[in-house]
Amino acid sequence: MEIAVSLRQIKPPHETRTRILDAAEELFMLHGFEATSMRQLTAKAGVNLAAVNYHFGSKDALIEAVFRRRLDVMNAARIAELDRLEKEAAGRPLATAAIIRAFIGAGLRMIEDARGGGRNFIRLLGRTYTDPQKQIRSLIGQLYAPAMERFKGAFERALPQMPRDELVWRMHFMFGTLAYTLAATDTVQLIAGCKPEDRYDARLLEARLTAFLQAGLLAPLHEAKDVKKAA
Amino acid sequence: MEIAVSLRQIKPPHETRTRILDAAEELFMLHGFEATSMRQLTAKAGVNLAAVNYHFGSKDALIEAVFRRRLDVMNAARIAELDRLEKEAAGRPLATAAIIRAFIGAGLRMIEDARGGGRNFIRLLGRTYTDPQKQIRSLIGQLYAPAMERFKGAFERALPQMPRDELVWRMHFMFGTLAYTLAATDTVQLIAGCKPEDRYDARLLEARLTAFLQAGLLAPLHEAKDVKKAA
DNA sequence: CTACAATTCAAACGTTTGTTTGAATGGAAA
DNA sequence: TTTCCATTCAAACAAACGTTTGAATTGTAG
Numbered sequence: 388m389e390i391a392v393s394l395r396q397i398k399p400p401h402e403t404r405t406r407i408l409d410a411a412e413e414l415f416m417l418h419g420f421e422a423t424s425m426r427q428l429t430a431k432a433g434v435n436l437a438a439v440n441y442h443f444g445s446k447d448a449l450i451e452a453v454f455r456r457r458l459d460v461m462n463a464a465r466i467a468e469l470d471r472l473e474k475e476a477a478g479r480p481l482a483t484a485a486i487i488r489a490f491i492g493a494g495l496r497m498i499e500d501a502r503g504g505g506r507n508f509i510r511l512l513g514r515t516y517t518d519p520q521k522q523i524r525s526l527i528g529q530l531y532a533p534a535m536e537r538f539k540g541a542f543e544r545a546l547p548q549m550p551r552d553e554l555v556w557r558m559h560f561m562f563g564t565l566a567y568t569l570a571a572t573d574t575v576q577l578i579a580g581c582k583p584e585d586r587y588d589a590r591l592l593e594a595r596l597t598a599f600l601q602a603g604l605l606a607p608l609h610e611a612k613d614v615k616k617a618a
Numbered sequence: 619m620e621i622a623v624s625l626r627q628i629k630p631p632h633e634t635r636t637r638i639l640d641a642a643e644e645l646f647m648l649h650g651f652e653a654t655s656m657r658q659l660t661a662k663a664g665v666n667l668a669a670v671n672y673h674f675g676s677k678d679a680l681i682e683a684v685f686r687r688r689l690d691v692m693n694a695a696r697i698a699e700l701d702r703l704e705k706e707a708a709g710r711p712l713a714t715a716a717i718i719r720a721f722i723g724a725g726l727r728m729i730e731d732a733r734g735g736g737r738n739f740i741r742l743l744g745r746t747y748t749d750p751q752k753q754i755r756s757l758i759g760q761l762y763a764p765a766m767e768r769f770k771g772a773f774e775r776a777l778p779q780m781p782r783d784e785l786v787w788r789m790h791f792m793f794g795t796l797a798y799t800l801a802a803t804d805t806v807q808l809i810a811g812c813k814p815e816d817r818y819d820a821r822l823l824e825a826r827l828t829a830f831l832q833a834g835l836l837a838p839l840h841e842a843k844d845v846k847k848a849a
Numbered sequence: 850c851t852a853c854a855a856t857t858c859a860a861a862c863g864t865t866t867g868t869t870t871g872a873a874t875g876g877a878a879a
Numbered sequence: 880t881t882t883c884c885a886t887t888c889a890a891a892c893a894a895a896c897g898t899t900t901g902a903a904t905t906g907t908a909g
Binding site: 416417418419421422513514516517518519520553556557559560562563564566567568570571595596598599600601602603604605606607608 | 647648649650652653744745747748749750751784787788790791793794795797798799801802826827829830831832833834835836837838839
Binding site: 634666667668672 | 885886887888889
């Protein structure tokens with residue numbers, strides 16, 4: 388691809404679209420949806436102001452396109468990795484750590500991709516899980532649904548003894564940890580003393596995250612006595 | 619207070635300010651900062667459009683005031699609880715679960731306060747940790763700093779064998795889990811199958827969160843062999 | 850070359866934004 | 880009552896917003 392596009396531009400199949408998506412990804416990450424104006428977005432992309440409405444229809448449709456572009460392939464990679472693991476296991480239950488790694492690996496690999504814009508996207512994504520706009524949240528939920536169902540099933544098979552509602556909550560906690568960690572890396576650092584060079588070492592981060600999440604997922608069931616009484 | 623202010627309003631010391639802060643808290647939670655206009659905000663508060671600029675100076679200053687009003691007392695409560703625990707322990711090291719509960723308790727108690735607006739604030743807060751505006755993030759960080767230092771010290775004393783950088787990361791993970799859980803409750807639910815009635819049972823949620831976080835915090839240290847080689 | 854459709858462009862559209870202004874209003878002190 | 884300061888109010892401000900328009904430009908097929 389890079390070889391072909393040298394000196395002479397042979398064909399820009401969707402160049403304007405791509406430039407807009409890239410610029411949107413970065414500016415949405417930097418300033419948020421509302422605070423990013425079409426004028427600064429199109430200026431950054433080097434396209435005309437009207438190009439967004441021509442190619443995407445509206446600003447909201449552009450936001451949707453930004454997420455669709457990356458999220459589909461990311462979750463497809465997660466599912467593919469899970470498929471691979473289960474094939475390899477040949478019927479035997481998977482290790483929980485392997486399932487966890489299959490889930491968080493896709494995000495960590497993207498955050499290493501600083502040049503391709505993957506890092507921008509991951510940070511944007513982590514923040515958008517709690518976006519005020521219900522429309523955006525439901526889009527994210529919809530794009531995640533297949534992968535979530537798939538991983539829920541995998542965890543259920545790996546942890547048959549765990550109550551279903553407890554598993555759902557622990558998946559929720561795991562998801563939150565991942566989302567916050569990826570979104571807040573290099574943004575807010577509430578706890579001082581973190582060596583900055585560790586920040587983007589995805590390998591080290593993966594090891595740390597996996598250890599934490601696995602322990603949390605496998606935590607002993609909490610005492611439910613007084614809780615049940617209170618409820 | 620409620621008894622005195624019946625039938626005849628004796629004195630509204632900062633009524634307008636309070637009404638604005640309450641309306642801002644709710645609308646910022648519902649729609650975000652940018653998407654909340656001064657007109658809908660002042661309309662909801664039942665005050666004149668110019669009142670915000672008169673009492674707070676600007677919209678940004680109002681945002682800051684919204685956080686200062688709640689965050690200071692919340693973190694003071696956290697520190698007070700930790701003081702109480704340490705006094706009670708009389709020199710002996712604290713249980714990690716107790717420290718965790720001292721930290722998450724304040725947030726959980728606020729989310730039970732649906733009438734007083736505490737729930738609105740907690741959700742708003744959880745989202746704002748990853749706010750695009752650097753100015754807002756650094757305000758949050760500044761308001762959190764004293765409590766964070768305090769709890770970091772408590773964890774260090776409780777876990778003297780844990781490497782400092784590992785502890786910092788695990789505190790980061792714990793903080794992320796709490797932030798996401800509180801912010802995303804009743805908003806996005808990526809994992810289906812959660813019984814909605816459990817949503818606001820703060821007792822049950824506290825038990826679940828504590829079990830998960832404690833296990834994560836005390837997780838066995840990850841294998842650092844291949845990681846060190848890669849770095 | 851001509852003709853056609855896709856795309857780009859500058860300009861303007863009507864709203865809405867946060868903020869400011871100066872007069873009106875209110876309650877407490879002199 | 881008169882004075883005074885704090886607050887409230889309706890109105891207007893300039894600036895920026897997302898979107899639309901119709902003409903200019905481009906690349907391609909007949």
